[in-house]
Amino acid sequence: MPELPEVETVVRGLRTAVGGKALISVTELRARTVINPAKTDLTKPLGRIETVERRGKYILVTLSSGLHLVAHLRMTGKFILADPPQQLSSHTRAYLDFDDGTRLLFHDPRTFGQIKVYQPHQSDPAVQALGPEPLTNAFDGVYLHQALTRRQSPIKTVLLNQQVIAGIGNIYACEALYRAGIRPGKPANKLSAPQCANLVAAVQAVLTESLALGGTSISDYRNVDDKTGEFQHFLRVYGKQTCPQGHALNRIKQAGRSTYFCPVCQK
DNA sequence: CAATGATCCTGTCCGC
DNA sequence: TGCGGACAGGATCATT
Numbered sequence: 001m002p003e004l005p006e007v008e009t010v011v012r013g014l015r016t017a018v019g020g021k022a023l024i025s026v027t028e029l030r031a032r033t034v035i036n037p038a039k040t041d042l043t044k045p046l047g048r049i050e051t052v053e054r055r056g057k058y059i060l061v062t063l064s065s066g067l068h069l070v071a072h073l074r075m076t077g078k079f080i081l082a083d084p085p086q087q088l089s090s091h092t093r094a095y096l097d098f099d100d101g102t103r104l105l106f107h108d109p110r111t112f113g114q115i116k117v118y119q120p121h122q123s124d125p126a127v128q129a130l131g132p133e134p135l136t137n138a139f140d141g142v143y144l145h146q147a148l149t150r151r152q153s154p155i156k157t158v159l160l161n162q163q164v165i166a167g168i169g170n171i172y173a174c175e176a177l178y179r180a181g182i183r184p185g186k187p188a189n190k191l192s193a194p195q196c197a198n199l200v201a202a203v204q205a206v207l208t209e210s211l212a213l214g215g216t217s218i219s220d221y222r223n224v225d226d227k228t229g230e231f232q233h234f235l236r237v238y239g240k241q242t243c244p245q246g247h248a249l250n251r252i253k254q255a256g257r258s259t260y261f262c263p264v265c266q267k
Numbered sequence: 268c269a270a271t272g273a274t275c276c277t278g279t280c281c282g283c
Numbered sequence: 284t285g286c287g288g289a290c291a292g293g294a295t296c297a298t299t
Contacts (some may be wrong), residue, residue, distance in 0.1 A: 001293065032275095057293075074293055076277085091277095110276050112293070126294075153270060162294080170292065216293095255271080257292060 002073045002135065003057060004167030004207055006229060011024045011054040014061075014104075017081040021049045022099040023063060026117065031108065031240060033093040037115040038067055042117065045099075056130045056166030066074035066120035066241050070127060071106075077113030080105045130166040134203050139165065141197030148188040148196065155191060156184035156201075156253045168203065171238045176203040181267045182192060184259045185252070209234065237261060 002010070026042040028034040033046035036042060047065030054060070061069040072076075083102045088095070094115060095105040106115060114176055116124060131147070147164050148155075159173040168176070177184050179202035182195060191199070210216055215229030218239070236244050243249055243262040252259050 003293095033270090072293080075291075108276095109278060110291090112276065151269075160293085256273090258290090 001075050001169050001171065001218065002077070002215070003169035003172050004054075005210035007057050007059060007073065007167070008054050008211055009215045009229065010073070011052050011059055012129070013036065014059070015052045017079075018096075018102070018104055019052060020049060020096060021102070023096055024099050025097045026094065026115070027054070027097070028094045029030060029088070030093040030111060032240070033108070033111070033114060035114055037121040037122055038117045040067060040117060040119070045078075046117075054187075055127055055133070056162055057169070058124070058127050058130075060127070068118050069119070069123045070116040070118065072114050074108070074110070074112035074114075076109040076110045077106065080107060082234060095258060126162075129163050131162060131164045131212055132166065134165050134167055134200075139204075141193060141200050144200055145193050145196040146189070148191055151188040152255055153188060154185045155182060155188045156259050158188040159203075160255070161256075167207075170204070170257050172206055172210070174238045175206045175236060178243065178260075178262060178266060179206060181266055184254060184261050 023046045047063030051062045060070040091107045094106040180199040208233035212232040216231040217228035235261040247264040
């Protein structure tokens with residue numbers, strides 16, 4: 001599932017693949033894939049791609065016209081550069097055509113992914129509401145401790161709240177809690193200041209290590225080059241039977257999602 | 268404001 | 284071999 005390291009890897013790939021190119025049209029093959037709050041004509045040139053950036057798990061693209069795109073891969077979304085244009089698959093939900101004849105395909109079997117088109121003065125409400133980036137100075141132990149004070153839900157589910165921290169998903173939430181030695185079910189407001197500092201360090205370490213390896217490819221995730229990430233070989237608890245210490249792991253459901261944790265290493 | 272559960276959706280896997 | 288059901292899960296919305 002694309003989380004911060006995977007989305008960042010895709011963003012870097014997109015910069016190389018389509019940076020500077022003029023976008024001449026956006027074509028939707030399946031309804032509700034392309035959302036157009038800009039109410040602009042997507043069959044006409046939209047401008048040249050100036051920047052491709054990431055915020056949380058969102059992909060932000062700015063165009064020379066001032067229009068901007070906000071894309072989200074959700075679980076199974078994938079951007080693939082087709083050069084020359086390849087056959088569309090049954091999972092191709094939309095594509096972007098460029099002036100040099102290349103085409104960027106948006107594949108998404110489970111159809112949750114979206115590409116939104118905004119005018120310069122518009123902003124995406126979900127992006128606006130995002131919490132701090134975990135790999136910046138704004139995300140530190142003091143911030144986290146403060147952010148958790150009124151939250152009684154399990155720390156694991158709070159880590160998944162994009163308004164508290166942007167970019168963490170199920171896999172890295174499990175991995176960070178294991179590294180920090182904290183039980184996923186622990187009420188968030190019961191974490192001490194040192195535990196918050198440890199958790200911040202664990203989050204940053206696991207995200208940084210994964211990013212260096214191009215992210216985690218569990219099932220669908222691929223880079224723009226259709227390459228897999230390699231961090232799945234270094235997961236310590238997610239999808240595992242035992243932790244690196246050899247202890248049998250517990251698997252529970254929290255907010256409808258699987259949580260893996262070690263009852264010995266995590267307190 | 269916080270927390271919870273349903274919802275969206277389809278490919279894959281398991282048991283019978 | 285085929286089929287039903289569980290499962291995967293990020294974000295949004297309605298409800299409490």
